[in-house]
Amino acid sequence: xxxxxxxxxxxxxxxxxxxxxxxxxxxxxxxxxxxxxxxxxxxxxxxxxxxxxxxxxxxxxxxxxxxxxxxxxxxxxxxxxxxxxxxxxxxxxxxxxxxxxxxxxxxxxxxxxx
Amino acid sequence: xxxxxxxxxxxxxxxxxxxxxxxxxxxxxxxxxxxxxxxxxxxxxxxxxxxxxxxxxxxxxxxxxxxxxxxxxxxxxxxxxxxxxxxxxxxxxxxxxxxxxxxxxxxxxxxxx
Numbered sequence: 001x002x003x004x005x006x007x008x009x010x011x012x013x014x015x016x017x018x019x020x021x022x023x024x025x026x027x028x029x030x031x032x033x034x035x036x037x038x039x040x041x042x043x044x045x046x047x048x049x050x051x052x053x054x055x056x057x058x059x060x061x062x063x064x065x066x067x068x069x070x071x072x073x074x075x076x077x078x079x080x081x082x083x084x085x086x087x088x089x090x091x092x093x094x095x096x097x098x099x100x101x102x103x104x105x106x107x108x109x110x111x112x113x114x
Numbered sequence: 115x116x117x118x119x120x121x122x123x124x125x126x127x128x129x130x131x132x133x134x135x136x137x138x139x140x141x142x143x144x145x146x147x148x149x150x151x152x153x154x155x156x157x158x159x160x161x162x163x164x165x166x167x168x169x170x171x172x173x174x175x176x177x178x179x180x181x182x183x184x185x186x187x188x189x190x191x192x193x194x195x196x197x198x199x200x201x202x203x204x205x206x207x208x209x210x211x212x213x214x215x216x217x218x219x220x221x222x223x224x225x226x227x
Contacts, residue, residue, distance in 0.1 A: 009154075034215050043118075043204055043218035044157075090156065101147075101172075102216065106156035 006105035023091030137205030146188035
């Protein structure tokens with residue numbers, strides 16, 4: 001069965017600092033990987049996705065993620081965080097084509113301090 | 115702007131009531147999903163549907179049912195609401211094909227008292 005682990009429940013960073021959120025997955029085949037962001041009281045918004053090809057993918061709001069098959073990881077990064085990045089972040093994995101059922105991690109809450 | 119609309123942002127219902135949560139998408143998507151979100155547990159799949167009048171159980175279907183009579187509408191039904199169903203409910207849709215990801219609604223926060 002597919003699964004996703006986000007080992008960090010809560011991360012606090014200073015505004016302007018760099019950020020890395022960790023995601024490890026378990027999946028039997030080539031995974032389709034996603035990062036979503038959820039602002040307080042809102043639904044989830046897609047940040048970026050990986051299917052194949054270049055293992056470094058760019059997303060919206062200046063985020064990027066790197067797929068590392070050997071480590072079963074898909075970590076999210078941002079070079080310089082802004083106060084508006086405070087939110088909860090979810091990693092998800094799925095089989096992709098023909099079956100869109102995704103499995104989500106438990107999320108990482110990001111707090112930004114001035 | 116394409117969207118998934120959930121009819122209520124907040125609902126308060128009494129134990130034992132029958133509750134309907136409605137979700138409508140305007141993107142002509144084949145796939146629709148209902149998740150519940152609880153602190154520390156992330157998103158858990160309740161039911162999903164790949165086509166009209168089709169439904170599949172997710173990971174936690176107990177106490178829930180769904181209806182999809184039209185392509186754009188996917189309803190979640192709590193037959194007899196209980197306090198352990200107090201949660202945030204998220205509807206999502208996707209187009210199928212090569213993994214475009216989900217589009218989510220804004221969520222319905224349901225409190226059962």
